[in-house]
Amino acid sequence: MGFELPPYPYDLLDPYRALANQHSGGVVDLSVGTPCDPPPEEAVRALVESDSERGYPSSIGSEEFRKSCQEWVKRVFRVGLDAEKNIAACIGTKEFVVSTPNYLHLRNPEKDTVLYPEISYPSYAMGAHLAGCRAVPVKVDEGGKLLLEDLDPDDINRSLMLWVNYPSNPTGAVADLAPIADWGRSHNVPIFSDECYSQFVWGRKPSTVLSSGLPGVVAVHSLSKRSNLAGIRAGFYAGDEDLVFWLKEVRKHSGKMIPGPVQAAASLAYSDDQHVEKQKLRYRERLEFLQSCLKSLGVESELPQGSFYLWVWSGQDGSWDLVERLASEVGILVAPGSFFGSSNHVRIAAVQTLEKLELIQNRLDS
Numbered sequence: 258m259g260f261e262l263p264p265y266p267y268d269l270l271d272p273y274r275a276l277a278n279q280h281s282g283g284v285v286d287l288s289v290g291t292p293c294d295p296p297p298e299e300a301v302r303a304l305v306e307s308d309s310e311r312g313y314p315s316s317i318g319s320e321e322f323r324k325s326c327q328e329w330v331k332r333v334f335r336v337g338l339d340a341e342k343n344i345a346a347c348i349g350t351k352e353f354v355v356s357t358p359n360y361l362h363l364r365n366p367e368k369d370t371v372l373y374p375e376i377s378y379p380s381y382a383m384g385a386h387l388a389g390c391r392a393v394p395v396k397v398d399e400g401g402k403l404l405l406e407d408l409d410p411d412d413i414n415r416s417l418m419l420w421v422n423y424p425s426n427p428t429g430a431v432a433d434l435a436p437i438a439d440w441g442r443s444h445n446v447p448i449f450s451d452e453c454y455s456q457f458v459w460g461r462k463p464s465t466v467l468s469s470g471l472p473g474v475v476a477v478h479s480l481s482k483r484s485n486l487a488g489i490r491a492g493f494y495a496g497d498e499d500l501v502f503w504l505k506e507v508r509k510h511s512g513k514m515i516p517g518p519v520q521a522a523a524s525l526a527y528s529d530d531q532h533v534e535k536q537k538l539r540y541r542e543r544l545e546f547l548q549s550c551l552k553s554l555g556v557e558s559e560l561p562q563g564s565f566y567l568w569v570w571s572g573q574d575g576s577w578d579l580v581e582r583l584a585s586e587v588g589i590l591v592a593p594g595s596f597f598g599s600s601n602h603v604r605i606a607a608v609q610t611l612e613k614l615e616l617i618q619n620r621l622d623s
């Protein structure tokens with residue numbers, strides 16, 4: 258039998274959206290982590306003014322784009338990269354997450370396994386399935402640390418890669434990436450570190466797997482969340498010269514290209530960090546506001562160490578119950594933890610303006 262596609266998770270929310278919409282003012286949608294705030298103006302302007310729309314863009318990314326990524330990595334993480342050998346473009350990062358297992362499997366057909374955190378962004382497992390590979394979850398402890406010591410040696414030997422994601426979507430956990438990189442090197446498992454929320458941390462510095470040295474590791478970065486540019490689809494991957502070389506060559510053959518005007522916009526976005534600092538403050542304020550709304554409903558939550566999600570305990574097997582309760586009582590739409598591997602949490606994304614979130618407070622007060 259061929260591969261049977263599961264339903265797309267967010268399509269399952271339609272009945273709860275309808276329920277939440279019955280509130281005056283409509284649904285407050287906190288389900289998908291899609292930004293609502295303005296991107297940097299000069300980046301948006303570059304989309305029409307770059308004069309780069311006529312010819313084919315470079316698949317690995319223009320020199321300007323890769324240099325901008327290189328300088329950003331140096332500025333934010335203090336890691337030096339070679340813009341020719343260590344960096345290449347991707348079309349947003351979901352396509353990279355989902356297509357990379359297939360490309361690694363083509364190169365290394367005797368390996369057929371993708372390791373990923375048991376509570377995580379669902380596309381890590383989907384990429385394995387779409388490559389005809391095995392998706393093997395790695396247990397995580399309460400603090401979000403991967404329990405690599407619990408893995409079966411056979412699974413390790415068969416692994417093409419291990420995905421990690423800190424700050425985590427959905428839990429907001431952060432972790433020291435150096436021991437994971439060391440584990441990968443000593444077990445011959447490439448570590449792919451999805452770092453799309455890296456700058457959304459409070460009271461600590463952004464971190465990258467690249468700080469532990471480049472051999473055996475690839476960091477994956479996106480402008481979608483960092484710069485509120487999810488609509489233009491831009492990101493990059495960086496790290497191990499050999500892995501980057503294979504991926505950029507195979508992606509070139511596959512016609513994967515970021516449009517030229519998008520590359521121009523992305524270069525500008527990576528050259529500025531001030532807009533990210535502003536965005537961090539917005540998310541913090543909203544997370545605190547949402548936490549207090551939940552408290553009024555008798556639902557306890559903790560602020561995340563990073564990212565912009567509240568990961569809220571919903572009670573044993575209570576994920577969908579809490580989704581329904583929040584939709585019917587205050588008109589908010591949230592994602593059940595089952596989308597991410599836990600049936601006793603919900604994930605609440607701080608992706609509506611404070612004005613919109615105030616609808617929740619009004620409903621609580623009425």
Ligand SMILES: Cc1ncc(COP(=O)(O)O)c(C=O)c1O
Nearest residue numbers: 290349350351378426451479481
């Ligand atoms: C952990 C994680 N990785 C990757 C992505 C994909 O982002 P994009 O494809 O917009 O770069 C998301 C989006 O929600 C995410 O949460």
